[in-house]
């Protein structure tokens with residue numbers, strides 16, 4: 001460095017950099033400068049509400065893909081993707097037995113990108129069931145449920161149930177033969193419980209058979225009740241990971 | 252600060268360890284955020300490609316008057332629907348999943364040691380337990396399902412009837428049974444071993460046992476304000492639908508653990524957990540696969556895909 005000549009004023013790059021990242025607008029949004037120094041990188045994570053889900057530092061082994069296979073993160077990613085595509089689907093879908101099937105057909109044929117949205121939503125939903133199950137297996141086989149993470153494992157089991165219920169309630173909405181009969185078979189299983197099974201089935205389906213009442217119940221649970229619950233439990237899940245000292249590692 | 256000065260006694264080894272731990276840490280930005288970003292983009296891309304290439308299924312409009320054959324639950328519940336074919340519906344539909352979920356949640360409260368966490372299967376005997384659990388779960392479940400589908404009967408008849416006609420008496424083309432006097436069928440005295448259900452149907456149970464009156468004082472539904480229930484217990488049905496299935500689902504895993512413990516395969520609680528969890532996952536997967544791809548019309552055990560609907 002010392003051997004080079006003195007710079008002739010500030011270079012274009014420096015001026016662009018300052019212009020982009022050292023102005024009032026940027027600072028008003030991000031507080032820290034562009035994350036190109038360790039200090040700014042830590043500040044970027046610590047001062048941003050979304051990135052703040054993370055700690056600022058993390059152990060080497062946990063960044064390795066083969067430690068988590070990103071499965072928990074992927075489950076969350078799919079949850080976000082499902083929320084976005086789901087909101088778009090809601091613009092077109094009316095949960096009534098007269099309209100539902102036609103609305104789905106219209107999504108598939110008339111609505112621009114409607115089919116893509118529906119396909120994405122469907123594949124992400126199947127994918128999420130798979131990633132959550134595999135995430136559970138990775139947590140088990142890395143022994144990451146051991147103290148002090150026992151309770152977060154339990155929160156995970158609740159998330160697994162919520163994921164299955166989200167998928168199950170969504171299954172009815174297209175109101176085709178597959179939907180109607182899958183939900184009929186599924187809810188009949190609930191009805192087979194001793195004593196309280198039949199009353200429970202009746203409440204779930206809103207009648208003796210799967211019809212309009214069931215459709216509106218499943219729809220409401222699918223678009224607001226269960227996602228809200230899942231979001232709450234995910235918040236707890238992530239919070240607990242931080243509180244428990246990050247991911248498990250050998251003592 | 253005062254604390255730091257006072258903390259002088261921390262040995263050099265401890266301080267070295269602390270420094271090493273620091274050195275082993277990375278900054279989340281960029282190291283983790285980058286990986287997350289790349290995998291998000293990658294999977295978004297893959298999902299977009301999948302969604303362009305493969306359409307979500309949509310059959311005819313729902314019609315309560317037309318029951319498709321077979322009618323199936325979503326794939327992740329087909330394991331339970333498979334169980335439904337082999338036991339009392341209350342067991343398969345409600346009790347088994349409830350107990351399974353509670354058992355799953357209880358794992359950390361059973362295996363409470365802190366050893367070997369945060370690494371893939373590093374405890375001694377981890378892999379052998381995984382493999383044994385998975386193999387026993389897979390093979391055991393398959394055999395039980397084959398038994399209930401009377402595969403052993405067909406196998407026996409195939410062995411003892413050499414030659415061209417070994418599959419007779421099958422069905423002729425118009426579905427009529429073919430009369431073949433030379434055919435060596437499964438011995439009649441063993442008819443009760445044809446499937447689980449034949450234990451109920453092929454045995455001459457005393458009629459008293461088929462309706463044991465327990466009256467209305469057992470299930471006090473009246474206390475809940477529900478109609479009173481007169482309980483008549485059908486003992487043979489109870490054996491087939493409840494006692495044997497529960498015995499198998501509880502007894503076989505216990506037997507596995509006991510055997511693994513005897514031969515020194517499973518010594519610690521973690522060993523037993525790996526053995527049982529791997530067995531559970533294997534059973535879950537096998538039941539799902541059979542329920543999805545091998546249950547056709549009338550839920551017979553034949554190859555099947557959902558696309559047969561089209």
Ligand code: HEM
Nearest residue numbers: 068072073075076136139144152153156157159160247248
């Ligand atoms: C919607 C479902 C779920 C989401 C979005 C989710 C998300 C996550 C994420 C992002 C992590 C960080 C590490 C990683 O990616 O592996 C994690 C860790 C963890 N998850 Fe989940 N999870 C879900 C379901 C579950 C289930 C079903 C279980 C277990 C039954 C579980 C138990 C745990 C535990 C114990 C940890 C800490 C792991 C460690 O310390 O290494 N989670 N989860």
